[in-house]
Structures are given as structure tokens and as C-alpha cells.
Amino acid sequence: PDTVVVVGAGQAGAGAALALRDAGFGGRIVLIGEETAVPYQRPPLSKAFLKSGVDMDGLHLRHPDVYAQRRIELRLGQRAESIDRERRRVILAGGEAIGYGHLILATGLRHRVLAVPGADLRGVVSLRTIEEAESMRGQLAAARTLVAIGAGFIGLEVAATAAGMGVRTGIVDVAARVLGRAASPVVSAHLAELHGRAGTSLHLGRSVAAIVGEGGRARAVRLDDGTELAADLVVVGIGAVPQTALAEAAGLAVADGIVVDARLRTSDPAISAVGDCARFPCRYAAASADGRVRLESVQNAADQARCVAAGLAGRPQDYAAVPWFWSDQFGIRLQIAGLTAGADDAVVHGEPACGAFSVHLFKADRWLGVESVNRSADHMAARRLLASGRAPTREHLARADFDLKAFAA
Numbered sequence: 001p002d003t004v005v006v007v008g009a010g011q012a013g014a015g016a017a018l019a020l021r022d023a024g025f026g027g028r029i030v031l032i033g034e035e036t037a038v039p040y041q042r043p044p045l046s047k048a049f050l051k052s053g054v055d056m057d058g059l060h061l062r063h064p065d066v067y068a069q070r071r072i073e074l075r076l077g078q079r080a081e082s083i084d085r086e087r088r089r090v091i092l093a094g095g096e097a098i099g100y101g102h103l104i105l106a107t108g109l110r111h112r113v114l115a116v117p118g119a120d121l122r123g124v125v126s127l128r129t130i131e132e133a134e135s136m137r138g139q140l141a142a143a144r145t146l147v148a149i150g151a152g153f154i155g156l157e158v159a160a161t162a163a164g165m166g167v168r169t170g171i172v173d174v175a176a177r178v179l180g181r182a183a184s185p186v187v188s189a190h191l192a193e194l195h196g197r198a199g200t201s202l203h204l205g206r207s208v209a210a211i212v213g214e215g216g217r218a219r220a221v222r223l224d225d226g227t228e229l230a231a232d233l234v235v236v237g238i239g240a241v242p243q244t245a246l247a248e249a250a251g252l253a254v255a256d257g258i259v260v261d262a263r264l265r266t267s268d269p270a271i272s273a274v275g276d277c278a279r280f281p282c283r284y285a286a287a288s289a290d291g292r293v294r295l296e297s298v299q300n301a302a303d304q305a306r307c308v309a310a311g312l313a314g315r316p317q318d319y320a321a322v323p324w325f326w327s328d329q330f331g332i333r334l335q336i337a338g339l340t341a342g343a344d345d346a347v348v349h350g351e352p353a354c355g356a357f358s359v360h361l362f363k364a365d366r367w368l369g370v371e372s373v374n375r376s377a378d379h380m381a382a383r384r385l386l387a388s389g390r391a392p393t394r395e396h397l398a399r400a401d402f403d404l405k406a407f408a409a
């Protein structure tokens with residue numbers, strides 16, 4: 001193609017535009033983003049950024065001048081409204097049409113909406129964008145109480161940050177444990193203990209009946225059992241759904257994400273999809289009926305961006321990167337290598353009570369990956385093993401002196 005248009009200027013979209021130039025693509029690159037901020041990293045938004053001290057400059061994916069230097073036409077504050085596949089054009093909200101030889105969709109996610117009375121009160125916030133993070137940071141500085149609805153990564157990270165700032169904090173989730181969908185029971189229990197030790201009240205197996213307001217502003221969260229938790233600030237972190245409307249309206253295959261093949265091409269080979277919005281075939285997915293998954297991680301967004309860029313620069317390859325993820329809470333680092341959904345057995349190495357351990361997850365005899373708490377060497381070794389296809393067995397792990405790093409060497 002002589003022109004590549006990218007819709008979505010987040011981790012994956014900006015990454016793809018930059019990687020295209022790195023890969024030697026000499027044609028026109030147009031990067032269209034609905035947000036007005038120069039492409040930035042989201043992970044700090046629920047962590048260090050909320051405490052202040054981190055400014056926008058520290059968040060940029062790359063220095064803002066890089067785009068012009070690399071001849072990437074950055075079109076910020078502009079929304080792509082539709083795709084005209086026949087004439088290969090993207091139509092912007094203002095009516096302008098931009099022609100493409102290849103189109104990359106990197107549209108990310110939108111918040112799942114909490115449907116309870118009071119969800120529209122002031123002081124009820126969600127977190128994805130820098131704008132939302134700045135608003136939350138301002139409100140957090142003045143808050144004495146905070147309730148996180150949803151004990152996923154974002155809810156837990158915000159709660160940990162708030163508790164660390166002396167804000168009285170509660171966490172509510174319908175699931176019986178924190179990180180119920182993302183981590184093993186061992187890791188869930190460890191994190192729940194850390195939050196409890198920080199003084200946070202955990203309300204698991206409970207749903208939210210309403211958010212109670214006063215003068216238009218949130219005051220408390222009422223649970224299904226009638227309990228009221230004081231909340232000057234309510235953070236809703238109940239997950240997100242992929243932004244697929246553009247793809248769907250254009251007639252592309254969509255099923256909880258924009259469906260792509262091993263080279264990340266949609267059902268139209270002139271259009272790729274990458275990052276949080278893409279559903280792709282993944283050999284690490286043990287729990288997926290069709291072998292496809294959709295992942296929400298920096299690793300996945302960055303690696304898929306590079307894969308598509310290499311293909312467009314004449315070096316097509318199947319996407320095969322090892323999935324990994326991290327989260328920081330209370331100064332501990334949780335790292336996950338592999339896709340551990342569907343695990344039916346766990347072998348723990350190290351001592352959760354000492355704050356450093358790894359959990360090896362199995363599905364039958366298949367080793368799926370490792371969750372590590374403050375054991376980065378295990379995490380790196382696990383990534384190497386997953387990439388090479390080698391795996392420790394239960395017998396290996398049962399040996400008292402077993403060392404994953406040595407095994408992976």
C-alpha cells in the first residue's frame with residue numbers, strides 16, 4: 001500500500017504508525033485519534049498518576065515531536081465515523097474522507113455502564129482516558145472516602161492508591177474473590193489480604209443496589225443487603241467492551257472484538273485490527289472454544305502493532321507473541337506470563353506469607369503459565385519457556401531445589 005490509515009491513536013494505533021516507519025515503510029501514514037492528547041500510556045493512570053507528581057510529559061508514548069519527524073500525520077480530536085470499503089476511504093466526523101491502501105483499526109474499548117440508580121451523580125467516575133484521570137485526581141485530593149465498584153485490576157489499583165493516600169476505601173464485587181476472572185485463588189487471597197491490611201473493607205459476593213446522592217453528588221454506595229458505604233468518590237471499574245461499531249457497520253466480522261486471522265487481518269484483507277479491540281487466534285489460549293482471544297494489555301497492543309507493521313513493510317508473519325501482563329499495588333509487582341484462564345490446578349513456589357511467590361497454573365497436564373508476586377526472575381523465565389514450547393512438569397515443580405530460571409536457561 002502507498003497509504004496506511006490508522007484509526008485510534010492509543011498504545012496499539014500509535015505503536016503501529018511508529019513501527020511502520022521503523023520497519024522502513026516509506027508511504028503516507030495517517031493516525032486518527034478521537035482524544036485530543038498526544039498518544040500516552042494508560043497504566044500509570046490508575047497508579048502513580050493519581051497521587052500527582054507525574055505530569056503529562058511522563059506519560060507520552062514517544063516525544064510529541066517524533067510524529068512530525070517520522071512523517072506521521074497526527075489527526076487528534078477527530079473521530080472516524082465510517083469506512084467506505086468499496087472506495088477504500090475512512091470518513092471523519094466532519095465529513096472529510098481519507099483514502100487508504102491499508103487500514104488499521106485500533107479502536108480499543110469503552111466502559112461497561114453500571115445500570116443502577118444514582119450512577120449519573122457527580123463523583124461517580126470511570127477511568128480510561130487522561131481526561132478522566134485528571135478529573136479523578138482532582139476529586140481524590142478532596143475525598144475522605146472512596147468506593148471502588150469492581151475488584152478487577154483498575155478497581156484494585158485505584159483502591160490501593162487511595163488507601164495509600166489515607167482515604168477510607170471500600171471495594172465491592174459480585175464475585176466471591178478479587179480478580180476473580182484474571183488470577184488464581186492464591187493470588188486473589190494474597191491481594192485481598194494486602195487490601196485488608198491497608199484498612200480497606202472488602203464486600204465480595206455483593207452487588208450495588210444504588211448510589212446515594214446529596215445535592216447531585218455521590219455520598220454513599222448502597223449494597224444489595226442494605227449496607228451503606230460512605231463514598232465521596234465512586235470508581236466504577238466493571239470492565240469494558242471492545243469498540244467494534246465502526247467495523248460492524250462496515251460489514252467486518254465481529255464477535256466480542258473485531259475478528260482477525262493469524263496475520264491480524266480482518267475479514268477484509270485490506271483492513272487489520274490490533275490491540276484491545278481485536279479477537280485473534282492464539283496458541284496460548286487453553287480456555288477458548290474457537291482458539292481466539294481478545295486481550296487487554298500493553299504487551300498485546302505493542303506486539304500486535306509491530307506484527308502488522310512488519311507485514312505491511314513486506315515481512316509478513318503470524319502473530320505469535322507470548323502474552324504477559326503486570327499490575328502494581330502497594331509496592332508489590334504482580335506479573336502474569338501466559339494465559340491462565342481455564343486452569344484447574346495450581347502449584348505454589350515460595351511463600352505467600354513472605355510476599356514473594358509464584359503460582360504455576362495447569363489445565364490437566366498442560367502448563368499454562370505463571371503468576372509471580374515480586375519474583376521477576378520467574379516471570380522472565382516463564383516467558384522464555386512459553387515462547388520455546390518447553391514446560392516444567394508437576395514432578396519438576398515438586399523438587400525442593402527446583403529453580404525456574406535455571407530450568408529455562
Ligand code: FAD
Nearest residue numbers: 008010011012034042043079080107108275276296297298
Ligand atoms: P487504547 O489505548 O484504549 O486506544 C484506543 C484509542 O482509539 C482511544 O484513544 C480511542 O479514543 C480511539 N478511538 C476509538 N474509536 C475511534 C474512532 N472511531 N475514531 C478515532 N479514534 C477512535 N495494561 C497492562 O499491561 N498493564 C497495566 O498495568 C495496565 N494498566 C492499565 C490501567 C488503566 C487505567 C487502563 C485504562 C488500562 C491499563 N492497561 C494495562 C491496559 C492497556 O492500557 C491497554 O491494553 C492498551 O492501552 C490497549 O491499547 P489500544 O491501542 O488497543 O487501546
